[in-house]
Amino acid sequence: MFRPMVLPASEQRRALEIIVEGRRVPAREGETLAAALLNAGVVQFRRTPVSGQPRAPLCLMGVCFDCLVEVDGAQNVQSCMVEVREGMQVRLPDGARHVGDSA
């Protein structure tokens, strides 16, 4: 849905890799996880617990709570409030949080 702006080499941020649903996805140091997912072509971030509707970020500033994903085992994290880290494990929620053993 989004793409990185073209920047001169001197301004480009260090490339790194995150893992999204088992897939390796490129990202750039300093960007939020939400931005990285948008850049990677993720359209549907989650399905809602109420009716399974597809959702993606609306506000990118932490007030809409539509960008929720699972980060390194922590569920329902606002991806727009988290910066990417090398090897970050991301899962896209399908409905409500699960408890007990990780599904």
Next chain:
Amino acid sequence: MNSDTHDLIVIGAGPAGISAALTAASCGLKTVLLDEQSRPGGQIYRNITAVPPTIAALLGPDYRHGESLAARLSNSSVELRFGTLVWDVARDLTVTAQQNGRSFQVHAPQLIAATGAMERASPLPGWTLPGVLNAGAAQLAMKSAGSVPAGRVVLAGGGPLLLLVACQLLDAGVTLAGIVETSPAANRWRALRYLPAALGAPAYLAKGLGMLWRLRRAGVPMFSAASALRVEGSDRAQALTFTARGAAHRLDAEVVLLHHGVVPNTQLSRLLRVDHDWDSVQLTWRPRVDGWGETSLAGFRITGDGVSIAGALAAEPAGALAALGAAQALGRLTAPEAERRAAPLRGTLQQQGHIRPFLDTLYRPPEWITDPSDETVVCRCEEVTAGRIREMARLGCQGPNQTKFFSRCGMGPCQGRMCGLTVTQILSSALGKEPEDVGAYRIRAPLKPVPLASIAALSNPIAVDIAETPEPT
């Protein structure tokens, strides 16, 4: 918690908060500044300390103005705690916050909230689809990630930010499929009254006209006084349909950016139950404050766009005034000295205010945004439609809290940030009561969701096992 850890706590590191903290430090107050983000700037100057120069240049001098603020902050004696989520403030002003997954508390006799504003929700059919974002979100993506929408983009709504973002996207090489303005035609006539005052801010008007001209020259299709907007698509946004000048239109797009102005974020002020008034011009609640930002709760001040929308350049003097008020209250500044310092600040505020009535009237949102059609989802978290809310009114609900109880609207993680204003306005229409009499959601701690273990940990000095939540940044 009774013992003071500081003289002053400031929540929010945007222009109002930074300015308040700097002023407080200059008065000798031991100050701590808390912000959920990892760097200063708030949203208007988001990522100003780390943004690549090319992007900063694209965003322009207004954005870059934040650099000096951030620099002064880091050179000051203000204690900075970033990545800190404030999730409770008690009536005695004890602040409970979470940083790196652990809760802590601070207390000071004076508290300044500079938590700013957020974009007004733009509820319309299809707005919950992936690919629909706020126009400001697209700007934040540029600021914080150097990203822009891919594919075709349609912008819809009304307000200076809409045009600004359109121009910035254009400069970044984004394909603009169209700009659909929704401000009713009648707004223009009503706004003419305020044009003389607005002419007291000629640079502002010139900027606006310049943006319009730029967009026209680039051949971006533009529509005005549009209505019956709907985002089409099954699993994602695929097009925006609307009516303008009596004709039906369809603009295919991958991304739809909506914007109907900015409103104060009142979660914290509502949590503390301070007095609010309904602003029937800006169509939002505003916490009632005196000339030094103090609310109906002694020691608690609010400043900046969190009071009422006045813009970034007004936020700086407003923040400083609040800090002067705090310093006075603590006996660190005499009244004459405070007045002396306040005078030029008040002058700037007044100047910044010249443009507001004009803008507020010109860009007053259409009624179908504030009082949307039955099928429109109003509470995104719990998927409650406007029609359902009207049904609750017919059932006998007198205000947002009963409505919340009966329909679950407002019960989700956003706790009414997205739906609150709309629910008040729908009920106002449906019940025939003024918004002031309808009221707003009762807001409770936590201000944002926190793990149960974080709350449990406050009961017990022995640490409870908490999985490491990722560092916010």
Next chain:
Amino acid sequence: MTAVREIDTLVLGGGVVGTAIAYGLATAGERVRLLDEGDDAFRAARGNFGLVWVQGKGQGNPDYARWTLAAAERWPAFAQELAALTGVDVELSQIGGITMCLDDHELAERAAGLESVRQSLGGHYPYEVLGPSRLREISPLVGPDVVGAVYCPLDGHVSPLRLLRALVQGFESRGGELVAGGRVDRIEYRAGAFHAWVGSNEHVAGRVVLAAGLGNRDLAPMVGLKAPVKPNRGQILVSERVQPFLRHPSLHVRQTGEGVVQIGDSKEDVGFDDGTTLEQLARIARRATRCFPILANVNVVRTWGALRVMSPDGFPIYQASSDCPGAFVVTCHSGITLASLHAGPLVNWLRGGAEPSDIRGFKAERFDV
């Protein structure tokens, strides 16, 4: 301004007690007007757990234990009746409830309490003491700190939201009239009729039922009754939606039909203050994470403080006025559990029929000892 429509009964209070009674009366053919306050009222109806609860009630008061049992036994039929009439499913689940204990002393105390109720009822009182392994058979995710629980198969829960909605809808569909938005500040009894004022609006009927919770305290004396009730605050934490994992409700943790986990339980004497305090919330949270360690990382989305309507001995007040015949007061803190009786059997008494034997001991005179 006198109300135009002629009505038989005024019910004061639109909480779960008032709406259940109003619904019951309307169902019996009475012309009822329900008077309710505005949006910001205290409303015990909003801040509760939705428990249909038998265990632990009526210690030292067998009448109350019997009344509660009757209520629990009538609930399934009541829920079905509401569903058939309004289409609203109140989400009644009555597979039994547990009270988890964190030490042997607590377990022994609770078990002894239940046994004493059983003795006083001559045996008809189902409950079980669950040891650690039996408990984990029915509730696998219970934490290691829990030493056991007491279980009652009649216990369950409903959605208080849906229940209120169903009652109001049912009431209105049976011809009932809801007038919301103002508090009754005065009632006068004149020539066999009751005149109730909401501001300058006057409502008149031959019968009035006071079901205004804490408001009953001031209203009751106006009609020759007494209701010495006081607020007792309970604080609740509410989580985000979670996949279903907990079928058996308890006083401390309950998962709703939407998947939300509600966590309580506290009792505070703080007057008319429905705020929340970190001290209590932290204590409640700590207990919940000991009972269910898997809740540790579940997010709390909001918290509540709500005021229970407490009589001096904690038991209800049901009384007909002798000075002002036709006036009744009904107050309790278990409005959910007792709703099935308030909406049905109690109505006979309100219409002039015989007083149910189980409630004879719940007059306000008992506090004058």
